[in-house]
Amino acid sequence: MIDISQHFEFILGSYLVTCALVGALVILVNRDYHVQEKRLADLEAKGLRRRSEENKK
Template identity: 45%
Template structure:
């Protein structure tokens, strides 16, 4: 495959794009783990998520 005279630019552009995407994926994974840890700590303290409260069909808390 011949990339022509601009092969260096093409390779660097793809490499940079791959590095940015890999960094974003790593950031999301690490943030997800941190959020799960924080949530577990809060639940261990007795705090619960609002979505787990008992609610009536009309959405009101009894």
């Protein structure tokens, strides 16, 4: 590894901040998607269908 002792704390801090913020975004986006997927599956399990899907039948 190249010696990055010069301003190491600022370099490390930048990558940690990026990992934290982008990592949180990735987790929240994925969690939101799975929550919506589950809510839709639960409603469909109750026999509810969108009008356009009912009209297809």
